[in-house]
Amino acid sequence: MSIFDWLFHMTELLRNTPLVEFSLRVSDWPFALWLQSHFYAIPAFQTVHILAIAILFASTLMLSLRVLGINGLDQSLADSMRRYRPWIWSALLALFVSGIVLLISEPVRNMINAIFWIKMSLLAVAVAFSFAFQRSIRMRMATWEVSPDGHVSLRIGAVAIILLWCAVMAGGRWIAYAPV
Amino acid sequence: MIFNGISQTIENSAFSSTIASSEWMFPTIETIHVIAIVTVIGAIAIMDMRLLGLTSGNRTVRAIAHDTLPVTWVAFALATVTGLLLFVSKATSYMVNPYFLWKFAFMIVAGINMAVFHRYVSKGMDDWGAPAHAIPLNAKLAGALSLALWVAIPFCGRVIGFTLGVYYTS
Numbered sequence: 460m461s462i463f464d465w466l467f468h469m470t471e472l473l474r475n476t477p478l479v480e481f482s483l484r485v486s487d488w489p490f491a492l493w494l495q496s497h498f499y500a501i502p503a504f505q506t507v508h509i510l511a512i513a514i515l516f517a518s519t520l521m522l523s524l525r526v527l528g529i530n531g532l533d534q535s536l537a538d539s540m541r542r543y544r545p546w547i548w549s550a551l552l553a554l555f556v557s558g559i560v561l562l563i564s565e566p567v568r569n570m571i572n573a574i575f576w577i578k579m580s581l582l583a584v585a586v587a588f589s590f591a592f593q594r595s596i597r598m599r600m601a602t603w604e605v606s607p608d609g610h611v612s613l614r615i616g617a618v619a620i621i622l623l624w625c626a627v628m629a630g631g632r633w634i635a636y637a638p639v
Numbered sequence: 640m641i642f643n644g645i646s647q648t649i650e651n652s653a654f655s656s657t658i659a660s661s662e663w664m665f666p667t668i669e670t671i672h673v674i675a676i677v678t679v680i681g682a683i684a685i686m687d688m689r690l691l692g693l694t695s696g697n698r699t700v701r702a703i704a705h706d707t708l709p710v711t712w713v714a715f716a717l718a719t720v721t722g723l724l725l726f727v728s729k730a731t732s733y734m735v736n737p738y739f740l741w742k743f744a745f746m747i748v749a750g751i752n753m754a755v756f757h758r759y760v761s762k763g764m765d766d767w768g769a770p771a772h773a774i775p776l777n778a779k780l781a782g783a784l785s786l787a788l789w790v791a792i793p794f795c796g797r798v799i800g801f802t803l804g805v806y807y808t809s
Contacts, residue, residue: 463662498801515681520681628674629674
């Protein structure tokens, strides 16, 4: 069985859940109808969504490159955290809000779609991993320049968090190409 | 129109039709394109916001440029290569799409803005943002223009996805 067959099968299973009725009801909401009937509305919210992931991803990348010792060595790891951490979490909030608007704009296309739920699972892992990663940085940052304790595991984490967000973005792009 | 003939020839090439007819190639290239462009926008925004004095106030502009420029160039190269591959697979539809043409025009303006910045505006950049050294107004304007362009570029990119095949050459 190919991956396409498997995804098709998963979407078939979603068709037998109460999600069908729920997503159909959402698509009748006045806000959903408004989004559907204004041509620029969906691309505008998609743009907000893209700008938000751009801020989150680039901030995470800068923090990770600092942990890897590639970038930003003129400032301490604590300074790097202070600069990028608030932007990561604010951008995540903007991603949630714009994402919910996009979900309302096309409820059936998203909720009855195996790839959408794969993306949501990856997102949950990426968010949990971001918490854990930043917690580890906070625990290590006072001694980061003087002691190599925890450098290896944090550097593996720095690479992993970048790959995780790439996987989330890939999931987002592939929602449009789900085999149905 | 000559462009129509050229884009038709490009689209009809074996290379282009391989991408267009494959089940997974177009979305895979598009995924890499999205990740690359997201990285470009985010890295450029960090630099622009520093120029505007909104963030990283404790570091010089030079330090921020050092952090963001290599990331920007690598990601931009990747976005260009993947963008070209996407373009050749549907060249005729893109060439008549006004949002594609706008996106291209905005990217050219962004490129000129960046070239002018690095060639002329950035003279004396080593001092910018150091204690008691202000950032010149020209540099701030370049940063503001860049931010605005990099909002318009993904917007046009998204609208292309909704309008491909809507426009035809007569």
